[in-house]
Amino acid sequence: MPVALTIAPDPPAPLIPPRKRWTRAECAVLESSGIWEQQKLELIDGELISKMGKGRPHVVALTRILYWLMDVFGWDRVNPAAPIDVAPEDNPTNEPEPDAIVFKLPGSGLQTVQPQPGELALVLEVADTTLRFDLTVKAGLYARAGIVEYWVVDVNGRRLIVHREPCARRLPLRGRL
Amino acid sequence: MLWLMDTFGRDRVNPESPIDVAPEDNPSNEPQPDLIVLKRASASFQSGAPQPGDLALVVEVADTTLRFDLTMKAGLYARAGIVEYWVVDVTGRRLIVHREPAPGGYRPVAAYGESEKVAPEASPQHELLVGDIFPLGKEIS
Numbered sequence: 001m002p003v004a005l006t007i008a009p010d011p012p013a014p015l016i017p018p019r020k021r022w023t024r025a026e027c028a029v030l031e032s033s034g035i036w037e038q039q040k041l042e043l044i045d046g047e048l049i050s051k052m053g054k055g056r057p058h059v060v061a062l063t064r065i066l067y068w069l070m071d072v073f074g075w076d077r078v079n080p081a082a083p084i085d086v087a088p089e090d091n092p093t094n095e096p097e098p099d100a101i102v103f104k105l106p107g108s109g110l111q112t113v114q115p116q117p118g119e120l121a122l123v124l125e126v127a128d129t130t131l132r133f134d135l136t137v138k139a140g141l142y143a144r145a146g147i148v149e150y151w152v153v154d155v156n157g158r159r160l161i162v163h164r165e166p167c168a169r170r171l172p173l174r175g176r177l
Numbered sequence: 178m179l180w181l182m183d184t185f186g187r188d189r190v191n192p193e194s195p196i197d198v199a200p201e202d203n204p205s206n207e208p209q210p211d212l213i214v215l216k217r218a219s220a221s222f223q224s225g226a227p228q229p230g231d232l233a234l235v236v237e238v239a240d241t242t243l244r245f246d247l248t249m250k251a252g253l254y255a256r257a258g259i260v261e262y263w264v265v266d267v268t269g270r271r272l273i274v275h276r277e278p279a280p281g282g283y284r285p286v287a288a289y290g291e292s293e294k295v296a297p298e299a300s301p302q303h304e305l306l307v308g309d310i311f312p313l314g315k316e317i318s
Contacts, residue, residue: 031241032241034244034245040209051209052195052207052209053195053207054193054194054195054209055224056194056222056224056225056226059191059192059193059194059195059219060191060219060220060222062192062193063187063190063191063192063219066192067182067187070179075179080178080192080193081192081193081211099193110312111312112312
């Protein structure tokens with residue numbers, strides 16, 4: 001039986017002293033310069049988040065759910081680790097790379113243009129060390145983008161946390177055990 | 178990815194998994210290849226990162242990182258003794274296959290074009306047509 005999660009998203013941490021907020025354009029320049037090669041970074045709210053240090057539980061959970069998603073939706077609707085666009089106002093300082101995305105239309109998983117939020121049926125993150133971040137900052141980002149469904153696999157809690165009905169202002173959190 | 182899953186079985190293929198490399202490289206390296214193929218089922222690696230000797234094949238997909246994947250990473254994987262290393266050159270629409278690792282690097286490094294077929298050494302009966310990896314560039318991109 002699913003339980004509703006009532007925890008409110010954390011307000012953004014105060015940035016004192018103010019930090020430099022990176023933009024996609026700056027990141028693209030740095031990326032092409034080569035100094036970041038293989039760093040596995042994700043741009044969220046102007047900050048560069050390292051995607052390194054995944055544990056085996058993360059990898060195993062992601063592998064299992066990717067196979068399940070491919071069985072359910074067809075392999076040409078599922079992409080692992082694909083950068084996506086979000087809301088227009090968030091795009092300049094955000095370029096999230098969810099662990100898995102599912103497209104609404106067959107074949108879209110093979111397109112060569114950056115996926116738009118409206119094309120996505122489901123976005124999924126596997127969280128072992130990043131649970132709070134995925135439930136607050138990322139949930140807000142995906143809700144503002146109007147992504148219709150967002151799943152967080154809580155590896156340590158052995159739960160799947162399902163977000164639906166995105167709205168721009170505040171995210172209703174619904175959980176399933 | 179799907180082709181590797183069909184060839185080796187789902188429980189031997191992991192996306193985005195950190196791996197260990199040579200002991201002398203481990204302190205300052207924890208590469209996370211785009212795909213790895215394990216020699217045995219992935220569920221048996223519950224805690225520690227897979228060791229180089231556990232890997233049948235490592236795959237990197239390179240668009241902006243081609244040079245790095247062909248130099249730094251090839252050296253790292255060769256020192257670790259990873260038996261086979263594939264680099265998918267998205268821009269060049271080639272598959273670059275590294276075999277026979279030695280401390281100085283992989284000796285035979287072969288680039289296969291779109292019309293050519295490659296089979297991994299760990300599964301020589303399964304041939305992959307290189308062109309099948311890439312998006313239908315002319316029409317879509």
